[in-house]
Amino acid sequence: MSAEPKSVPEPKSAPEPPAERPESDVGRRVHAFRRLRRMSLRALAERSDVSGSFLSQLERGRSSASISTLARIASALGITMAELFDTSAIGPTPLRAQDRPELPWVGGGRKTSLTREPLAGFGVYEAEFAPGGSTGDEQYSHPGWHEVVVVLTNQVTVLLDTERFVLGEGDSLDFDSRQPHRIVNETDAMSVVHWVLGPVQPGDKE
DSSP states (O other), rough: OOOOOOOOOOOOOOOOOOOOOOHHHHHHHHHHHHHHHHOOHHHHHHHHOHHHHHHHHTTTTTTOOOHHHHHHHHHHHHHHHHHHOOOOOOOOOOGGGGOEEEEOOOOEEEEESSSSSSSSBBEEEEEEETTBBBSSSOOOOTTTTTEEEEEEOOOOEEEEEEEEEEOTOOOOEEEEEEEEEEEESEEEEEEEEEEEEEEEOTTOOO
């Protein structure tokens, strides 16, 4: 009498990977925005009033956060809550001329930002000076910046304390913003400049 064939067990299928939790997506976006802002984990934690260890766990998808905590984190990153839950790519995005943020300007012209978001310790602007327009009636100064003015069209006059510089198209001038200064368009045509503000340079006088 022949032996019955032994049944062969069916191979086990590989377990499906667990579905990613929503907080892992939020954490990845927090991490991506933080890197985009060149902000350290510690700096973001301090600005958001959370611990560094909690923030690290959140970025790795190992912890969730309340809506109020996420609101503080978004504010510290300079983004909206909606951007934390968006699925669009994070990275450099062209800023179209018509979409430039417009800034308050009393100089008889227009001033716009050439960056979509404020950059830490750095500002790039385009300023239009109408004929007779200026940065104000008096010279002014402010600590913490080194400025560069580049004339794109026509000309402007830069007054630095007792010095006077007339800049034509393509000319530039850099100076410590702690020096009293004023920019004025003394011509009868529109003048356009690019204006860059960066950190005080090591050689700037105190």
